[in-house]
Amino acid sequence: MPMLGILASQILGHLSSFESIATVTVGAGGASSISFASIPQTYTHLQVRGITRSLGTTTSPNEENELRLNGDTGANYSLHRLAGGGASATSDGFSGLTFTESGFGAGATANANVFSAVVLDILDYADTNKYKTIRSLNGFDNNGGGQVALFSGAWLSTAAVTSLLIYTYSGAGFAQYSSLALYGIKG
Amino acid sequence: MAQTYDSIATQTLGSAVASVTFSSIPATYTDLILVVNAAMSANNPVYLRVNGLTTAIYSNTWIVGNGAAASSGRYSAAALGGAGFNLDNLNASTPFPADFSGQATYHLMNYANTTTDKTILLRAGNAAGWTVLDCGLIQTTSAISSINIYPYTGTWSAGSTFTLYGIKAA
Secondary structure (H helix, E strand, O other), X not given: XXXXXXXXXXXXXXXXXXXXXXXXXXXXXXXXXXXXXXXXXXXXXXXXEEEEEEOOOOOOXXXXXXXXXXXXXXXXXXXEEEEEOOOOEEEEEEEEEOOXXXXXXXXXXXXXXXXXXXXXXXXXXXXXXXXXXXXXXXXXXXXXXXXXXXXXXXEOOXXXXXXXXXXXXXXXXXXXXXXXXXXXXXX | OOOOEEEEEEEEOOOOEOOEEEOOOOOOOOEEEEEEEEOEOOOOOEEEEEOOXXXXXXXXXXXXXXXXXXXXXXXXXXXXXXXXXXXOOOOOOOOOOOOOOEEEEEEEEOOOOOOOOEEEEEEEEEOOOOEEEEEEXXXXXXXXXXXXXXXXXXXXXXXXXXXXXXXXXO
């Protein structure tokens, strides 16, 4: 069984244990959110990989991409962040949230063609004996700006994860060419 | 038939070399992952270039912990001047096996698309020195077809390993 620690370092022992489930690429005109529904329950862990750019200008050039599981809008999430913005390292944490986060994103006033990147893991997503832990490596560089970060989040539910919703804090949605891919990892 | 997560190529150095190159990278994957487990002849920055591009198109932002404090910094494209995507803290200059190797995992995201600039996520470190999280921008909308990684001065040491993986989305 490939250990997630090995996967996190991207040295995989059993390559056939890592399978592509679905990909969403935003078309012309943008999209308000990106979602994955009807997630098969046949894997052990999930990984989301991809690039995004927000249409938001309120907090641009930075955006925060939020994440909800199973459409849960209750105050059932927490989040801790370690981030570097080029001048200092910062850390913060939140509990009782109605969402957690997948990562910092590039906003609409970031330099042209700049997209943020994310590698996000949800461990034991189908285990009904555990709350769900989310881990994210994310960031973007804007040639003199940008942020890089590690996020750790929790969804305080023992329900198996069947859907993911990623959306922008600004509410403006994602720009064309934003693309997220969902993968399943067998244990 | 390609798997979702494929090993594309591996280089294990039999002797010291100034740089390592992966060329003719197929454009059939979504992301590339480059895993480095290496030592160098001297402590110095490591640079990664793509497609042989030496112009000022590389920049990055990082956060680093050295066991005493955490800090953050960045290099602009003008500051790097085309040297490549920068990693300052691989910090492994003692030949194997006397010291911990420097380890780095580069995620080159959506590397084959021809509409966006390229974003790299990097985790790296050396058990004797530093742990680093880095994000880089390569200002090219071209698909990445080659990768060159090199220490600023000196050589990669014999025994260093470099493995390139491809991840293919549905």
